[in-house]
Amino acid sequence: MIHFERFKLDNGLTVLFHKEASTPMAVVNLLYDVGARDESEEKTGFAHLFEHLMFGGSVNIPDFDGPLQAAGGESNAFTSNDITNYYDVLPAHNLDTALWLESDRMLSLAFTDKSLEVQRNVVIEEFKQRYLNQPYGDVWMEIRQLAYTKHPYKWATIGKEIKHIEDAKMSDVKAFFKKHYHPSNCILCVIGNFELDYVKERVDHFFGSIPKAKKSARILPLEPAQDRFKSKTIVRNVPADAFYYAFKMPERKNPGYYLADLLSDIMGREKVSKMYVDLVKKQKLVSEINAYITGSIDEGLFMITGKLNEGKSFADLDKEIWKIIAHYTVTLISKKELEQIKIKLRTARAFQDQGLLNRAMNLSFFELLGDANGINEEQEIYQSIHAEDLRIFAKQLFIKKNGVLLKVKKKKNA
């Protein structure tokens, strides 16, 4: 059980506080309710580029990292298709430094041309390093485009193309800040050995005077129901043929999300899953195979991915994949297997909750979904799932016309 307190400032900032008496450190986590799904299709990669700019100095403080490091702390951030999350970890007695820095960059940024120009280059190098200069590095760009036709999940957080980042203008950056970076679009979470009154007083001291702005409504294009199975083949300079089956799955707040998550754990279990035993061990069709979910807030993807062994064909694989899928829609998972998965989940969760930063990020994320207390309810939901629930869910999930398949074919003489 993770105890927490929640309070709201007059300007709309939601604050969560979790007391942890055993640590000399403090965590300050800020989740901004903005991600790549909030970008326009002509200007993609912006939420992420913006995350970089948030470290380029704010209106009253020329450098973000320096003062935090001088306080013995460290900071980083990540952007997803749904959110942008910033965090600071520092000695608890220097909590003020993190609140001071974070409140100033929520108030306003420095917006220097130099910072924009440099971060554009840095992000372009990141684009190359992570997406273009790696075998299979660009597959997620392809899968998104294949699986989504209208919803902004059709592009990756890094952006659709390098050109969008090259073209980013200062006026775009300022408009983006104005729209998304203000108290009512943020959830602040503080963890450390503090008293609630102290946290209230310090947070109000630094964040209280930031002007209120209206949270803008999010109206995203709905993804139309798919009417047929879609498949695409790309040829790349890769060492082995690879496949990526993707099925549309329920959004984060739908109970079906938990069923999808558990089902993917069962189907993708290392070394023992039916897929692994049948396709890797018995038939020697693939060298590796996995199942997992994308975990997004809006309608996500249930993935089955892997690599073909030399000389094996996509057609043979396809037959076997559908056989396995059919198995889960017909046969109940044994009680024993379900119990194994559930206890593994309990272990994994206990280890996750060990980390202060993890707790801060999870509390903030559940608050975004509607209630931070969701963090304490999630395990119960998983533990209450029955084998029959999973079978019925699999039947709904694995409808062929809900699926897409990306095949990455190895270039000849590569």
Place this chain on the structure above:
Amino acid sequence: MLNRQVAPKLTPIKSIDFSVPEMVEIHAGIPLYWKNNIANETAKMELHFNAGTTIETPILASLTAGLLISGTKTKSAIQIHHALDAVGAYYDVSVSQEQAVVTLYALNSYLKQAFDIFHEALTAAIFPEKEVQEICNERQEKLKVQLQKVNVLAQRKIQQVLFEETPYSQVISQRDYATVKRTDLIEFHQKHYLKGLSKVFLVGDFSKDVMLDIKTACADFVGKAFQPENCTFSGKAHIEHQEKSDALQTAIRIGKIMFNKTHPDFISFSVMNTILGDYFGSRLMSNIREDKGYTYGIGSYMMENTHFGYFMIATEVAKEVREATIQEVKNELERLQTELVPAEELELVKSYLLGQLLKAADGPYAMLDLFSGVELHGMDISFYNKYIQKVQEITAEEIREMACKHLDWKSLSIISVG
């Protein structure tokens, strides 16, 4: 009224509480360390074996480690994995140059059972031919992917250059998979696992009896205390660029053989290294990423083995700025060798390092890792008190001296691929 331009007052860190785990001897020279005051139900067990890549060949070390729970006369690999799953345990094995470390994660009430399952699997492992073929196939496929990456190619190359003609220079190649024999793995397992346990780290809130049971069972694997061969390295600097025409970026590695914690200069050198490239505000990051935008990231690191350490600068940059990047690295080294670090920067780095040490000592898991870092070198936890004192006292002159003494540009090997 809040004046946002004024930074809040900082409180410096004066001292940190370090705690030592309880120790029992499994056998003479083979310790089990136990940290038991855990506030939650997590537990972990690390078994260190003298089975790293340098003890024989990397292919034997790597495949044997991958096949530790691949089946016994009475149980298949799948049955063993199911048994571990039934107690909710996670199993992991990692192989470094000097050690193979098996880690079990579980809830504290199940850790002993997880260990029993592992114990039986390891003791009676038969390395079925089928399992050997499967892992070879899987690893070969993974290696093919790895060998397309410029950072991997550069890393392998500099390892070969720095550790030339010693076991530390060996890397796995595709050929190794064709020639490796099952009987060699069995022999490796006999020698380096069944008689290769060198120490155990245990974290978890269970009774002393449980810990003692675990200790007794560990005695089945004891061998010699860990003592890798003391190699001498040529120290010759080597510069090489490998062209990879389809690459979009160039990976650069700049490094040399260095010392480890046992050397009197270690702490001073680490402070200098932090300023150079080991934190987000470092000079390499400030110049090459934040000013020039050549890269997504650049860093410099100190790596440690039992008898030596090495120093490495690593980055991936746009292809057209390879020369310019190397030149900027050289400039930054020269700046450290000729100019004194400004007081403000030095103070910042001192506070940063002490804050990071406070974090590294936070909680039983972190504390045990810190302890492990000194135990490896036969040192005790008082090293960290010396570290705090040295970091507080170090002067700009000493920083400059460290850069001059240990980072002569001509002594560095430079490898680039891309």
